[in-house]
Amino acid sequence: MSLPEYQKVEVTANIPYPVFLGAQLEALGEYLHSQFQDVEHILIITNPQVAKLYAERLQKGLLVDYRVNFLFVPAGETEKSLERLSQLTTAALRFGADRHTLVIALGGGVIGDLAGFFASVFMRGIRLIQVPTTLLAQVDSSIGGKVAVNHPAGKNILGAFYPPRAVWTDFTTLESLPWEEVENGLAESIKHALIEDSGLFEFFETEEESLKRRDPLIWREMVTRSSTVKVRIVSQDEREQGRRALLNLGHSFGHALETEMNYRGVTHGQGVSIGLVAAAHLANAKGLMTMAEVDRIKRLLNKFGLPTKITEIVETTIKDPQVLLQLMQADKKNQGGRKILILPHGIGRAVISKECTDAEILDAWNQVI
């Protein structure tokens, strides 16, 4: 079988790896065979819904050469936990996994982060392939090597930088994705546009209808342009010593909200969407963005069904933003107790700010409560 038509983009990190955009699930086996001669055993970590849809296609190319076992994880953000990591370990050992076992993360960002963290610590690290099946995972989470589980006190608090050996992105898996899951990916894609691609922002504005119709060519362009932003930034600063922090735009707010909700009732994409609006208001207060630009961002998010206020998604008991401000203390960007925030600077540029006071951050929260 010859490899299908795809676009190969390289992440030029410490250990470079390819992102195959438009690859086919069936062809992964042939690729692995060409790259990893010592692999005999493969663990596919996925969830039952995704497996039902795509396990057969993926397995087609694997069964001849490998002993393949599945580890199933129920759907949901709460599965990114140490308890689930421990259960995966028990099951992997039962299947005879060793240091030559290769992990395939087949699914969305939850599977990618959890399976990735498992691969990073199992026997001190085994090889990992990301096979993203949600829009969010294709444009963002499968690229860049951030893997983690959550803690009641903070999102992704236990994790690692653990780059995959390859990212295998099959656009056709997005055909079965429910619209509410599409929205989560759009939030991260719009974030990428805000950080460094004003043309992509305009693309979202002008292509609203074709995106909603799921026009395959327009979707392909969206995923390609958006994931290219991520590849570019991660290649410049793999371990977030500087510029990579820009990819965290909206996340200081979004992660605090997710944590406050115990990782239920608000999706990551919704948290990011609300966080983008809060960051835009903060940027306006700092003179980095006009109110017209803040409104333009809100309009775009709303067009695609994304929330711009917390009350749009949950009947919240959060009346006092102090609780959320407190939770921002666990943000991984902070230094010596000082909050570091990412702010949009107009549309298509973002900056790292160490200058935001708690009072200013509270004002921003009040704009989205």
Ligand SMILES: NC(=O)c1ccc[n+]([C@@H]2O[C@H](COP(=O)([O-])OP(=O)(O)OC[C@H]3O[C@@H](n4cnc5c(N)ncnc54)[C@H](O)[C@@H]3O)[C@@H](O)[C@H]2O)c1
């Ligand atoms: N590591 C990173 O750089 C990074 C970046 C962004 C987000 N994340 C993490 O990603 C997670 C969110 O990921 P997500 O939005 O993909 O959610 P998710 O992984 O929970 O997937 C959402 C749902 O979509 C279903 N699904 C997956 N693929 C499908 C398909 N092709 N067809 C139909 N249904 C499908 C799943 O069963 C699941 O219920 C969060 O934990 C977030 O913190 C990580």
Ligand SMILES: O=C(O)C(=O)C[C@@H](O)[C@H](O)[C@H](O)COP(=O)(O)O
């Ligand atoms: O890749 C990055 O860097 C990001 O910040 C991308 C985010 O979309 C993603 O949610 C990431 O997991 C957040 O990282 P964290 O370090 O704030 O946990």
Ligand SMILES: [Zn+2]
């Ligand atoms: Zn994110």
